[in-house]
Amino acid sequence: MTFPLSRLKVGIDVPWVTSWSAEPVTGVGACLTTPGLPAVMQASRPGYGKPNYSENHHYRQRLSVQRMLCPMCGQPTQKGDRWTLTAKRKTAGTLRAQGLGDSIPSDLADTRVVIDAGAIAPLHKACAEASAVQCPHLSADPALDLKTFALRWMISPLLVPTDQPGLPPVVAFLQLCGITDAHDRR
Ligand SMILES: [Zn+2]
Numbered sequence: 001m002t003f004p005l006s007r008l009k010v011g012i013d014v015p016w017v018t019s020w021s022a023e024p025v026t027g028v029g030a031c032l033t034t035p036g037l038p039a040v041m042q043a044s045r046p047g048y049g050k051p052n053y054s055e056n057h058h059y060r061q062r063l064s065v066q067r068m069l070c071p072m073c074g075q076p077t078q079k080g081d082r083w084t085l086t087a088k089r090k091t092a093g094t095l096r097a098q099g100l101g102d103s104i105p106s107d108l109a110d111t112r113v114v115i116d117a118g119a120i121a122p123l124h125k126a127c128a129e130a131s132a133v134q135c136p137h138l139s140a141d142p143a144l145d146l147k148t149f150a151l152r153w154m155i156s157p158l159l160v161p162t163d164q165p166g167l168p169p170v171v172a173f174l175q176l177c178g179i180t181d182a183h184d185r186r
Helices: 058-067 094-099 127-136
Strands: 018-019 027-029 038-042 051-056 086-089 112-118 152-160 171-182
Touching: 018 152, 038 058, 051 058, 086 094, 094 112
Parallel strands: 038 171
Antiparallel strands: 018 051, 027 038, 086 112, 112 171, 152 171
């Protein structure tokens, strides 16, 4: 099956992190974004076929979190220009209660406020503002809230089971959580 080059431009019309129909999942393998852990691998042909807006590309998503690349344009974000639209403020205690405590430093108090960005790396402010207008999914979200990301963060693997019995789960995506200096003492 061949996939023609789309008229839609990656990083302009379609987020850089979005998966395309020309990019099938190819299996499990070693990935530089997940040292020591096997990961879901996917063909890389962004811009060919049709964008699957609801699906992140496995490798580009992991790279965006690991290297702080803007998911919209794919370029590095710098300290002072890292923004989120959809991240939720929680406490470290809430994350631990959700079973996501493995990546939280043990010296972080349960009251410490964290910014759960899910699988979405911070964007440049200009990219965030453009996405909020252009993306139908985002522009329909009443909870949309442009705010700065944190100066420190932690990354945890989002694991999926393999279809082969007896093998351990593999990394599908990376989850990102910012660490603030604030405490929630309610
Ligand atoms: Zn950007």
